Amino acid sequence: MTELPSAVPALVADASGDQTRLELRELSFAELGTDEVVVAVDWSGVNYKDGLASRKDGKVARIDPLVPGIDLAGTVVDPGGAPLVRGQAVLVHGYDLGVAHHGGYARYSRVPAEWVVPLPDGLTGRQAMVLGTAGFTAALSVIALEEHGLVPGAGPVLVTGASGGVGSVAVSILAARGHEVTAVTGKREAADWLRSLGAADVVDRSVLDPERPLQKERWAGAVDCVGGATLAAVLASLRYGAAVAASGNTGGMALPTTVLPFILRGVALLGIDSVQCPIDLRRAVWQRLATDLRPAALDDLATEEVPLDGVPAALERILAGGARGRTLVRIG
Structure with a gap:
């Protein structure tokens, strides 16, 4: 040794x-x-x-x-x-x-x-930790949505908790892949920064109504980093057949929703786990983070x-x- x-x-x-x-x-x-x-x-x-x-x-x-x-x-x-x-x-x-x-x-x-x-080639150790667990989770989320059928041009893709670690990386990855990103944040001062990462629109989290179990169809897909009532509101406003990739619980572990989005609109809730992800998949995703899933605004x-x-x-x-x-x- x-x-x-x-x-x-x-x-x-x-x-x-x-x-x-x-x-x-x-x-x-x-x-x-x-x-x-x-x-x-x-x-x-x-x-x-x-x-x-x-x-x-x-x-x-x-x-x-x-x-x-x-x-x-x-x-x-x-x-x-x-x-x-x-x-x-x-x-x-x-x-x-x-x-x-x-x-x-x-x-x-x-x-x-x-x-x-x-x-992976193409990433320094510092850049790997700019991504870190948050970036890996964001990448898993984007992969899950695209495997479910999300394609660029399908419509706006919502990212909740967008000013946080997972959310900000998700915004940048999705934008780099040609998706129209709507970033949700409670921090007004972060709006210009989120636009610099590639968000086409930045909205306050108050636009998400957790009280109505079924709402106007708005989002072609979503990355939810918050959970709780926020995730319930996202489910209620997804377009027919769309999916949300969920990885967070800062908004609470309870999910106050109904079966209506699932049985009337065929939406999907995709759970994202970065902790016990198998090592072969983990290594493959990191290779993609250095190549086709690399955020355009990585250093920002x-x-x-x-x-x-x-x-x-x-x-x-x-x-x-x-x-x-x-x-x-x-x-x-």
């Missing part, structure tokens, strides 16, 4: 007290676990799930203490027998990373070989970059709904 430092700088969430404490610590390699692949982490990202993992009431963290960070990009330091080579650029996200396994907010990470995605999706000690404040912002786009964490 390659000689490694005796201590690893990390941001640790410690829930042993009444409240979870986030603090910078130096961990030994033994504390990182025993998985075979050692990665020197250069970049990570700030995700809503990271914010939940850093709170005692977030009900996400399954080990204590925990190094949060559900995605990371870096280089292989020791392949540990896996079909990787030292110095190879890789990324890791999903599975138990940052939840039941120490995550990306550390200088080094030890992960199972079956979690590792070789970095990152609106903030913080060092490790700036992560706690960034997590507070994303939990409070104050974040826009993707926030990068500079580790290396």
